[in-house]
Amino acid sequence: MSKxxxxxxxxxxxxxxxxxTQLPxxxxxxxxxxxxxxxxxGGIFKTTGNxxxxxxxxxxxxMLHDLARFARRYEVELEFNPHFPINTLLLMRAVTGVQMHLPERFVEFIDCLFRALWVEQRNLNDAVVITQVLERAGFDPQQVLDLSNDEEVKARLKDNTDLALKRGVFGAPSMFVGDELFFGQDRLDFVREALERH
Structure with a gap:
């Protein structure tokens, strides 16, 4: 079985x-x-009380200072988004929809959104801004919106969130190697160690 x-x-x-930025x-x-x-x-927080x-x-x-420390360590760009906290319901439905129906462009899709939020400080709760970000990255905004509103996509995101809760997830990011949970980007060294053991 592959790791x-x-x-x-x-x-x-x-x-x-x-x-x-580090897991690949x-x-x-x-x-x-x-x-x-x-x-x-948001669903994780609501259910767990986190x-x-x-x-x-x-x-x-x-946390703001710590994020900057880790960005320097990882040698990546990070600018805290002034529009935080962001309502990600539509965004995460879009992510799920692209993963289901355009898997060959999935990583490219999440990359453009992660960068828009955490490098370019864009307000992705604004439909006009989302349209600009998607068009610039070569995505069809209407196609992405249609995927976000698809009932099968909505159900998949809910199922993923329920699965996370059942497995003990209480926040993001959460990583599993086998059944072992690692919470937080500051635990990536433990993720690496677990992979090296398997």
Whole structure:
């Protein structure tokens, strides 16, 4: 059986963005596969009683500094989005729809959205801005909107979120190697160790 990392994520999490920038390299270096599992972080928070660290002022201030530290360590761009927190329901339905129906463009799709949110600081709750971001990346905004409104796509995202909850997920990013859960982009060294053991 091949080694796999299951990456449960929501675009609205800056730490999920940081993990996203590192996981492909970790998987390549350990001969592992990366499986993307879109989920709705708002649903996770609501069910578990968890909340964004930014909701606690002292923790939020610390988190901003810590994100910058990790971005420097990973040598990636990160600019905290002034429109945070972002309602990602439509976005994560779009992600799920593209994964289901345009899998060959899936990574390209999430890349353009992650960068729009966490590098370019775009407001992806604004339909005009989303249209601009998608058109610039060569996607058809109407096709993406149609996928977001597809009942099968909505059900898949709900199922993914329910699966995450059943497996003990309480936030993003959450990664599984086998049945072992690793929470947070600051635990990627443990993910690597788990892959090297398997």
């Amino acid at each position: 796999t990392v299951e990456f449960f994520f929501d675009l609205g999490s800056p730490t999920a963005y940081l993990a996203y 390299r970790i998987c390549a270096e350990t001969g592992s596969q990366l499986t993307y599992q879109p989920m709705l972080l 909340a964004s660290p930014i909701s606690i002022p002292a923790k939020g201030r610390y």
